[in-house]
Amino acid sequence: MKYIFALFLLVNSLFAYEFYAKLEPVNSYEIKAAVSGKVIYVNDEIEGKKANNSKIVEIDSYVDRIDLKQSKIKLKAISQMLKIEEKNYNRMLQVSSKSGFEKDSQKLKAINYQTTKADIEVKIANLQDSIKNKLLKEKDRYIYNIAVKEGDYVNPGTLLYEAKDLSKGKLEIFVPIDDIEEIKSKTIFLDGKKSNIKLDKVYKVADSKHISSYKVEIIVPDPKVFSRLVKIEFK
Template identity: 95%
Template structure:
């Protein structure tokens, strides 16, 4: 009986697949500047910690805020002028003594104000977007690296900071193409412990370095420690 169990264990081992992978955060992010400007605030204290609705970086938006305030004043004035000119045009339509030229001229005034109003509305929307993009906050991601300092001038595309999602972990392994179908039917063991984890992604194009293998991703829920080597087995 002892020999039968030993034989079964040997057969099981022959059909097990073993890999090693480093457990990394499920997602990593590079947050880059969407607008240009001077960096006026950097939260150095949050680097290496998890954010909690924290402000990370702020780019100077003083001029934008003044411009936004004045643009709203202009919009209100132009809206009032447009309303007056449209009323004048509608009244003029009822006056038979007014020539077609006069009516067209009044209509053109209203159209010009309508165009000006639309331009100001677009400007206000752009200013709001610019101001929003100059205040960088994080809800709960881990702040891995802050790449700028107070006083730096940044342009669109400049790296501001890096953040990571620690809610889940990710293991990447490279499985020979011929073995993919078989591992899909097997149970995943992590560091020798049986799990109910399933394959998250199987890339159907061979990896550029591992030319005879497909990249396979395994998502690990709620890991306690990252960047450690994990033994992955399929049995």
């Protein structure tokens, strides 16, 4: 009986597929500056911790905020002037003694104000976007690395900080192409323990380094420890 059981284990192991992978956060992010400016605030205390609607980095937006305020005042004035010129043009259309040249000139005034108004509206939108992009906050991601300091001047594309999503873990393995269909029907064991986890992604193009294998991703819910080596078996 013992011989039969040992033989069963041996046969079963022959049909098991074994891999090792490091458990990493499901997503990693590099947060880069979208605008240029001087860094006026860095939340050094949050580095290595999980954010909670936390301000991470702030870039100086003082001039932008003044420009935005004045642009809104200018927009209001231009809008009022546009209404006056449009009203004058409509009145002029009712006056038969006015020449076509005079009417066209008045219409041109209204069009110029319309163009100016549109330009100011675009400027306001750009300023609002710039101000928004100068205040970097995180809801609940883990702040892995802050790459700037107060007083630094950054340009678009400058790395500000790195963040990671710790809500799930991800394992990446490379499975021989001929074995892909076989493992899809098997149960996944992690560190020898049976799980209900399924394959999350199977890339249908061979990896550039592992030329005879497909990359496979396995998502692990609510992991407790990251960056550890995990034994993955398909049985």
